[in-house]
Amino acid sequence: MQRPQELAVGRRLLGHIDGRTTDLAADMFRNRVEAYSCRERARLERDKLFRERPIFMGLGTRLARPGDYLAEEVAGMPVLMARGPDGEMRAFANICRHRAAPVAEGCGNARAFVCPYHGWTYDLDGKLLGTTDRVGFAGLDLAGHGLARLPAAEKHGMMYVRPRPLAPGESAEIDIDRELGGFAADLAALRLDTYPIYSVDRIAPRINWKFAIDTFLEGYHIPHLHRKTIAPYFIGNCGTFDGAGLHGRMCVARTSIDKVRALPEDERDYRPHVISVYQLFPNTILIWQVDHIEIWRAFPGRDDAGRCDVEMTIYKPADSTRPDAYWEKNRDIAIRTVMEEDFPLGERMQIGFESGATEEVVYGRNEPCLVHFHSSIRNALGVAA
Ligand code: FES
Ligand SMILES: [Fe+2]
Numbered sequence: 001m002q003r004p005q006e007l008a009v010g011r012r013l014l015g016h017i018d019g020r021t022t023d024l025a026a027d028m029f030r031n032r033v034e035a036y037s038c039r040e041r042a043r044l045e046r047d048k049l050f051r052e053r054p055i056f057m058g059l060g061t062r063l064a065r066p067g068d069y070l071a072e073e074v075a076g077m078p079v080l081m082a083r084g085p086d087g088e089m090r091a092f093a094n095i096c097r098h099r100a101a102p103v104a105e106g107c108g109n110a111r112a113f114v115c116p117y118h119g120w121t122y123d124l125d126g127k128l129l130g131t132t133d134r135v136g137f138a139g140l141d142l143a144g145h146g147l148a149r150l151p152a153a154e155k156h157g158m159m160y161v162r163p164r165p166l167a168p169g170e171s172a173e174i175d176i177d178r179e180l181g182g183f184a185a186d187l188a189a190l191r192l193d194t195y196p197i198y199s200v201d202r203i204a205p206r207i208n209w210k211f212a213i214d215t216f217l218e219g220y221h222i223p224h225l226h227r228k229t230i231a232p233y234f235i236g237n238c239g240t241f242d243g244a245g246l247h248g249r250m251c252v253a254r255t256s257i258d259k260v261r262a263l264p265e266d267e268r269d270y271r272p273h274v275i276s277v278y279q280l281f282p283n284t285i286l287i288w289q290v291d292h293i294e295i296w297r298a299f300p301g302r303d304d305a306g307r308c309d310v311e312m313t314i315y316k317p318a319d320s321t322r323p324d325a326y327w328e329k330n331r332d333i334a335i336r337t338v339m340e341e342d343f344p345l346g347e348r349m350q351i352g353f354e355s356g357a358t359e360e361v362v363y364g365r366n367e368p369c370l371v372h373f374h375s376s377i378r379n380a381l382g383v384a385a
Contacts, residue, residue: 001186001189001190001276001288002185002186002189005186006270006271006274007265007266007268007270009240009251009270009274009276010257010260010268010270010274011265012240013238013239013240013251013252013253013257013274014257014260014261016238016239016240017235017238017253017257020238021238022237022238022239022366023239023240023241023368024365024366024368025241025363025364025365025366025367025368025371025372026365027365027371028362028363028364028365028371029362029363029370029371029374029375030360030361030362030363031360031361031362031363031374031385032359032360032385033352033353033358033359033360033361035208035210035374035377035385036207036208036210036211036305036306036350036353037208037305037306037350037353037354038305039303039304039305041305042208042300042303042304042305044381044383045282045300045377045381046075046076046300048380048381048382049282049283049377049380049381050074050075050077050163050282050283050299050300051075051077051162051163051164052162052164053162053281053282053380054151054153054160054161054162054174054176054179055074055160055161055162055163055282055283056158056159056160056280056283056284056286056297057070057072057074057079057081057091057159057160057161058070058158058159058197058295058297058313059157059158059159059192059193059195059197059293059295059313059315060089060154060157060158060159060192060193061157061192061193061195061196061197061315062107062159062197062313063081063082063083063089063159064083064196065083065109066083066084066085066086066087066124067082067083067085067109067110067111067124068082068083068107068108068109069081069082069083069104069107069108069109069110069113069124070082070106070107071094071102071104071105071106071107073299073309074161074163074299075163075299075300075302076302077093077163077164078093078094078095078102079091079092079093079094079150079161079163080092080093080094080102080103080104080113080147081152081159081161082110082113082124083124084124084125085124089152089154089159090124090125090126090149090152091149091150091151091152091161092126092147092148092149092150093147093148093150093165094147095147095148096115096117096120096147097120097128097145097146097147098115098117098118098120098131099117099118101115101116101117102116103115103116103120103122103147110124111123111124112124112129113147118131118132118133119132120132122146122147125146126146126147126148126149127142127143127146128142128143128145128146128147129142130142148165148166149165149166149172150162150163150164150165150166151166151171151172151173151174152172152174153173153174153175153176154176155176155177156176156180156184156187156188156190156192156193157190157191157192157193157194157195158176158187158192160174160176160179161174162174180244180247180280181244181245181247182244182245182247183244183247183249183278183280186249187278187286190288190293192293192315194317194318194319195292195293195315195316195317195318196315196316196318197313197314197315198292198313198314198315198316198327198331199313199314199327199331200311200312200313201311201312201313201331201335201339202309202310202311202312203309203310203312203339203343204301204307204308204309204310205307205308205310205339205343205346205347206306206307206347206350207306207307207308207343207346207347207349207350208300208305208306208308208350208353209283209298209299209300209301209308210298210373210374210377211346211349211350212296212298212308212310212343212346213279213283213285213296213298213373214370214373215338215342215343215346216250216277216279216285216287216296217248217250217277217279217367217369217370217373218239218250218363218366218367218369218370219234219235219236219237219238219239219250219252220236220237220364220366220367222234222236222237222252223236223237224236225341225342225345226337226341229333229336229337229341230333230337232255233254233255233256234252234253234254234255234275235252235253235254235255235257237366238252238253239251239252239253239369241368241369241372243372245281245376246281246282246376246379246380247278247279247280247281247376248278248279248369248372248373248376249276249277249278249279249369250276250277250279250368250369251274251275251276251277252274252275252277253273253274253275254272254273254274254275254290256272256273257270257273257274259273260273271288271290271291272290272291275287275288275289275290276288277369279369279372279373281373281376281380282376282377282380283297283298283299284296284297285297289330291316291317291320292314292315292316292317292327292330293314293315294312294313294314294315294330294334295312295313295314295315296310296311296312296338297310297311298310299311306350306353306354310343312334312335312338312339314327314330314331314334
C-alpha cells in the first residue's frame with residue numbers, strides 16, 4: 001500500500017476501535033442461495049467471469065527463470081504458462097495439437113515440452129518442433145500446429161492470463177493497470193516482484209467457489225469461528241473497506257495496533273499491525289500480511305456448482321533471513337484456520353444452500369466487502385439476482 005493510504009487506513013481503524021464501529025455498506029444485501037448451488041448460474045459464471053476476463057495467475061516469481069513453466073486448469077481450460085529464453089511469460093492452451101493430451105503437468109523447468117502420449121515436441125514459444133512419425137504425418141504443416149496462444153501479461157510482479165484462445169484478429173494485449181484500476185498504484189507499491197514463492201497448497205472442498213472467497217471478506221466471524229486459533233490476535237468485526245471497480249480491499253487490525261499510538265502519526269508503521277485483504281475480481285484473495293504475501297485463488301469445479309479447487313500460496317521476502325521453521329508456522333496457521341475451520345463449516349453451509357429449505361442469505365452492513373463482491377458479480381454477469 002502507498003504510504004498516505006497506509007496512514008489513512010490506520011487512522012480509520014483506530015477511530016473504529018475507539019468508537020466500537022466498523023465501515024458499513026449502504027444497505028444489507030440479500031443473495032439467493034442458488035447463486036451458490038445452481039448449475040446454470042455456475043455455467044454463466046464460468047463463461048463470463050473466467051473466460052472473458054483476465055485471470056490473476058500468481059506472482060511472476062513463480063516462473064523465476066527462463067524455461068520455468070506452470071500448468072493449471074482454469075475453469076475447464078488447461079493453461080500452460082512458460083517463461084521463454086527472452087524472459088517473457090507466455091501462455092498457451094495445454095492441449096497437444098495431435099489428439100489433445102496435456103503437454104505438461106504441474107510445474108518445473110524445461111527447454112521443450114514433449115507430449116506424453118506420442119512424443120510431439122513443442123518449444124517454449126509453443127511452436128511444434130516435430131512429430132515422432134515422419135511418414136505418418138508427412139506434409140503436416142508444423143507452423144500451423146503450434147499450441148494455441150492465450151493472451152497473457154505481467155506487470156507489478158503479477159501474472160495475468162485470459163483463458164480463451166484468441167479469435168482471428170483479436171488483440172493479445174492485457175492491460176494490467178486498466179484491469180487493476182484504482183488499486184494499480186496500491187499494488188505496485190507492494191513490490192510483489194521481490195517475493196519469491198515459498199509454498200503451494202491445494203484443496204478441493206465441497207463448496208461453491210464464491211464461498212471460498214467469501215470466507216476472507218469479513219472479520220465478523222473471527223471472534224466466533226476462530227475463537228481458538230487467530231481470534232486472540234485480531235480485533236473482530238472491525239475493519240475498513242475500499243472498492244475499486246469490481247475489486248475490493250478490506251483492512252483489519254491486530255490487537256497489537258495500540259502500540260502505534262505512542263508515535264507521532266507520520267512515524268507510524270502499520271504493517272506489523274494491519275492485515276490488508278485484496279479481493280481481486282473474480283477469484284483471488286491477495287493478503288498483505290505482517291511480513292509476507294499470502295494468496296488464495298478459487299476455481300469453480302467442472303459441471304458442479306458445489307465443488308471448487310482452491311490454491312494457497314505463500315511468498316516470502318527475497319531478503320528474509322528467517323529460518324524455514326518460521327514460514328512453516330505461518331503456513332500451518334493459514335491451513336489450520338481456513339482449511340480446518342472455514343472450509344469444513346462451508347461444506348455444511350453448502351448442504352444448507354442445496355437443501356432448498358431457505359431461499360436467501362443476507363450480508364450485513366458490517367460486511368461491506370461481501371456486499372461489494374456479490375454486487376460486482378451481478379454487475380459482471382449482467383443479472384439482477
Ligand atoms: S496427443 Fe500429443 S502426441 Fe499424440
Ligand atoms: Fe475465517
